[in-house]
Amino acid sequence: MIDKLRIAVLAAALQVIVFRAMADEGMWLPISLHGALENDMQRMGMKLSAEDIYSINRSSLKDAIVNFGGCTASMISPDGLMLTNHHCGYSYIQSHSSVENDLLTGGFWAMSREEELPNPSLKVYFIRQIDDVTHIVLKDIGEDEKEPVRQKLISKRIDSLAAAVKGGSHYDVMIRPFFHGNEYYQFIIETFYDVRLVGAPPSSIGKFGGDTDNWMWPRHTGDFALFRIYAGPDGKPAPYHKDNVPYRPEHYLPINLDGAKPGDFTMVFGFPGRTARYLVSPSVDFLVNKLNPHRIAIREAKIRTLEAAMSTNDTIRIQYAAKHARVSNAYKKWIGENMGLKRYNAVQRKIEEEKAFEAWVAADETRWERFGSLMPQFRKLYAKREQPALLETYLNEAVFGVDIMHLALSIQRFIDQKDRSDQAAREKMAASIDNFFKDFNADLDRRLFVEMMSIYLENMPGESAPAALKRGADENGGSLEAFSVHLYASSLLLQKDALKKAILSSRREDMKKLAADPLVKLCGDFMHIAAKQTQPVLYQSESALEELYRKYLQAVREMHPDSVFYPDANGAMRIAYGSLEGSAPWDGMKYLPFTTLQGVMQKEDPSNPEFFVEEKLKRLYEAKDYGDYGRNDTMYVCFLASNHTTGGNSGSPVIDGEGRLIGLNFDRTWESTMSDVMYNREICRNISVDVRYILFIIDKFAGAGYLIDEMTLVRRHEPAGVEVD
Secondary structure (H helix, E strand, O other): OOOHHHHHHHHHHOOOOOOOOOOOOOOEOHHHOOOHHHHHHHHOOOOOOHHHHOOOOOOOHHHHEEEEEOEEEEEOOOOOEEEEOOOOOHHHHHHOOOOOOOHHHHOEEOOOHHHOEEOOOOOEEEEEEEEEOHHHHOOOOOOOOOHHHHHHHHHHHHHHHHHHHHOOOOOEEEEEEEOOOOEEEEEEEEEEOEEEEEEEOOHHHHOOOHHHHOOOOOOOOOOOEEEEEEEOOOOOOOOOOOOOEEOOOOEOOOEEOOOOOOOOEEEEEEOOOOOOOOOOHHHHHHHHHHHHHHHHHHHHHHHHHHHHHHOOOHHHHHHOHHHHHHHHHHHHHHHHHHHHHHHOOHHHHHHHHHHHHHHHHHOOHHHHHHHOOHHHHHHHHHHHHHHHHHHHHHHHHHHOOOHHHHHHHHHHHHHHOHHHHOHHHHHHHHHHHHHHHHOOOHHHHHHHHHHHHHHHHHHOOHHHOOHHHHHHHHOOOOOHHHHHHHHHHHOHHHOHHHHHHHHHOOOHHHHHHHHOOHHHHHHHHHHHHHHHHOHHHHHHHHHHHHHHHHHHHHHHHHHOOOOOOOOOOOOOOEEEEEEEOOEOOOOOOOEOOEEEHHHHHHHOOOOOHHHOOOHHHHHHHHOOOOOOOOEOOEOEEEEEEOOOOOOOOOOOEEEOOOOOEEEEEEEEOHHHHHHHOOOOOOOOOEEEEEHHHHHHHHHHHOOOHHHHHHOOEEOOOOOOOOEOO
16 A cells, blocks of 8 residues: 555645536436436526426426437427427438439428328337336345446346236336446336428428538537427327327427527436546546547548549439438537637646545545555556447447448348348348338448548558458559459349348348358458457456446446435436527637527638528518517527536437426537537537527418417416416
8 A cells, every 4th residue: 555644745736636527517317306406407407396397207308308318409389389499300301302302402391190201210218117126136246246246236126127017018127337337217108109300491401501511509400300200099009000199298398489588497308328427537547549440540541531522423422411410510529629628738638637536545444455456447447448339439430330331231131140031030131121221322432432442541450351342452452442343243242132132032042142241241241350359358348347437437326425426317208408698619719508599691601511500590580570470670599508428419309497398409519529528618509599589480481370279388477387187
C-alpha cells in the first residue's frame, strides 16, 4: 500500500473532484423522481408532482410518450395523432416516394383518414409500468461471485421474471441493467403495429439547412412529422386492417400556444440511446485520439462518393437519401464530440477523478482489498483492446458499410443457419432481397467498394487484409477499380431474380453455388479475420470489462454517499430537465435562445438545395400571416435549452412546468456532442423546433387545419384537460 501521509495529501488536494450530477445534468428514470429530484425540478419551475409524470394508478405524462423505432414520439390528440421528428420518419416517408411522387421533396399531407399511409415495418410501443427488480435479480449473489456464474443466475432470473409478468397477455417485458449491473429495472411494454403517415413538411422545411446546419446553432429546421396509431376495434394492438380505428391514448399532451420564455423550466421525456458518463480515462483517450479520427476519415470518404452520385441523378438521390443522412449525421457528431472533449481536456479530467478515487481506495485496508486492483486492470485491458477495436471499426464502417458486402454477410449467415431449408425462412430472406434492391445502385455501390477497400488496405494491412482482396487486385494489374468491375460482373448477388431463385430453392446445389460466389467468399474471408483477430479479445473481454465497471460504479457511489447519480442511457425511458436558455460557447460568441422565420429568409440560397425556401412560406412571411401562432409579428422557429439529451431523444417532446408541449427535440449544438461522455452545464444545449412553428406549418402552410382541431391548445394558465377516459 502507498504511504499514508502521501495518501492524505493527495486526497485533500483532490477533494473538490466529485462524480455527482449537476442539478440539471442527467437522464433519470421516471420512477426515481420522488424526493430530492422532485424538489429540484420544482425549484426550477415545475408545477407538476412526480406522480403527474409517472403513475401506474392513473393517467400520467408517461402514457403520452412513445418509442418510435429508435427515436421518441408523443401523443398529441385523443385520436392517436403522434408527433415525432421528420428525420425519424424519414425512411418511412422515403418508402412512399418515387421520382414521380417525391414526398421527400414535396411533403405529404393526408386530408382525410382514408389518405393516411400505412407503414408495415413500423412498430411503436408505450411503457406501461416500471419496477425496480434489483432485489430479485441479484438476491444472494455475492460481490465476488464468478462472472460466468453470476451472469447465468441473472439471465435465469430475468427470464423467469419476464415469463411470470407476461403470462398470456399481449404485453412484452424488458429487463435491463443499470449502473453496469448494480441495479435492474423491469419495463412492461405495449406495442402497436398499425402506424400510418399523416403529414410531413417538404424537406425544404423538415431538413432546412441540411448537413451544413446539422449539429449547429442558429438553427431554422422544421424537423417534425405526424403519424397516427391505429388499434383493433377493441382498442388493443392489431396488424394493419381497414377496419382498425384510431388508438385512444391514456394521456396526450396539450399544447402551450403561448410557448415558453427564457428561464422557463423544460423537461425532455423520451428514450435516449447510449451515454458513457462513467468511462475511465484509457477508454476516453482511445476514443478521442484514435477511434474517432479513423471513423471520421472513413465516413468522409463515403460521403464524398455518395454526394457525387446523388447530385447528378434524382433516382439515386431518393434511393440514398436516408443512407446519406445516417452516414453524415454520425460523421459530424464525432467531429464535434472530439472538438468538445479536447477543448475541455476530458482525458485529464478523467485522470484527476481516478487519482482521487485511487487515493480514497488506498486510504482504507478493506477498500484496498475490494477495489485496489480496478484501475490497473482497466489500463491493462484497454491497452490490449486497442488494435482489435480499430480493426472491428474498419470491418463495420468500411467493409460492411458497403451495401453489397452487407448483403453478402446476410447471405453467408443464411447459408450457415440451421433453418435455411424452412420455407418461411427462405421467403423472409427473399423479401429482404427485394427491399435491398429498392434502394440500391450497383455502379455507385461499386465505387464505394473501391473507396472503402482502398482505405481498409491502407490502414489494416498485413494479416488483417484478406488474401482474396489482395490477390484480386494483383490479378488486375494492382487495380482495385478493375478488380471491382470483374467482381460485380461475376457475382450472383448483383442479379436480383437469379439470387432470389437460389434463395427460394431447396436444392443443395443452389446453396453451394451461393457459397462459392466471389462476393460471399470475400465476405467469408473478412469474417474469418474478425473471428481470429477481433472476437478473441473484444468479445471475451466484455464480461471482464463489465465486471470492472460494475465494481467501479459500486465503489464510486460508496465514495460519495450523499451524491445523486444517474445511470447511463441504455434505450430505456428517461427524463432530463433544465431551462430554456442560450449559451456563450466561445469567446465573443453568444447563442440567443430563439431563432425566427426571419432567419430562414436570411439563409435562403436558391442555388443550394439545403437552403431552398418555398414560395408559399415566403408569402406568409412577407404578409406576417402567422395566425394564432406568431407573437408580435414574429414567428419563432427553434429554441435552445439545457436538457441533457443524446441519440434516441430525437422526437422527444419538450414539456413545460405544467405538462404542456412547447417544442420537439431534434438535435444538440456541436459543442454539446461531447455530452455523451462529459456534460458541461454552461455549454451543452439541446435544440428543439418550437411547437408554434409546427402548428403554423400544419395550418397556414399545409392547409391541414383539421389536424389542429384534434389537438388541445391552451394558453399559459388554462387547465390542461388531457386525461382520456
